[in-house]
Amino acid sequence: MDSGEDLPSRPQYGRERKAPRPLTAIKLEEMALAYVARFATSVGKLEAYLARKLQERGWDGEGDGRTAIAAVIARFADLGYVDDAGFARMRSTSLLRRGYGARRIAQDLNAAGIGEAIRSDCTPDEGAARRAVLALARRKGLGPFTRGLGEGERLDPALREKQMASLLRAGHAMGVARALLALATREDAEEWAAEAGEAPSQGFWD
Numbered sequence: 001m002d003s004g005e006d007l008p009s010r011p012q013y014g015r016e017r018k019a020p021r022p023l024t025a026i027k028l029e030e031m032a033l034a035y036v037a038r039f040a041t042s043v044g045k046l047e048a049y050l051a052r053k054l055q056e057r058g059w060d061g062e063g064d065g066r067t068a069i070a071a072v073i074a075r076f077a078d079l080g081y082v083d084d085a086g087f088a089r090m091r092s093t094s095l096l097r098r099g100y101g102a103r104r105i106a107q108d109l110n111a112a113g114i115g116e117a118i119r120s121d122c123t124p125d126e127g128a129a130r131r132a133v134l135a136l137a138r139r140k141g142l143g144p145f146t147r148g149l150g151e152g153e154r155l156d157p158a159l160r161e162k163q164m165a166s167l168l169r170a171g172h173a174m175g176v177a178r179a180l181l182a183l184a185t186r187e188d189a190e191e192w193a194a195e196a197g198e199a200p201s202q203g204f205w206d
Contacts, residue, residue: 022060023053025068032072033081042087044113047073085121088114092122099136102129104171127196133172133180134193142166143181144189151185 023031028050035041035049050069059065076082091112092105100108102124109119124132141147142163146155155163160181167177183189 020057022058023065024061028054028061028065028068029072032076036076036081040087040090041082042084042112042114043073043077043082044084046076046082047113084114085118087112088118088122092124096124096128096132097135099132099134099139100170101132101167101172101176103173107171125196127193129173129176130180130193130196133167133170133176134189136167136170136172137180137189140166144183144186154184155181 021027031053032046032050035046039045041049047069050072051066054065054069059068061068073082088109091109095105095108105122105124106119109122137143137145143155146159146163149155163181164177167180168174179192180189183192
């Protein structure tokens, strides 16, 4: 039988959060500072981040939000908080250490908004290209580093074709990839990489 008393209301879960406040010039700069403090970035990546936040939250400052973004980026570049050349050098070095080739490096820098002139300056020379493909071969077990391959034993055609495709996907030039896969022993690979310049230290590439 209903007593007529009101049952206690259940707590309401899943309430919608309040929409974030629109951006102002001060908030925009605070977000930009937090971003560059946390991430190594380029002008293009910072601009894309701030533009995305502007689209999500809207603008409540003086003038136009896009103009405010451009002003923040210009000021940060003057202060050295964002440096496309420095970012590109650091990023390309990191990718080379991981075994990626020139084409993948150029694609990565282009995606980060790095201009053609700086991308060109970061193109690896012959020695760096050989050391990078050697690093990838060690890491993935390709060419003379193939697991289970006997000393001096050649790859069978099907496996060689598969490994060639892997090297090309990693951005290596056809000539560099073909040369690596033609080597018979790990010692040959080490010597081949060293021929094009001073061999890297063990700690740098491993």
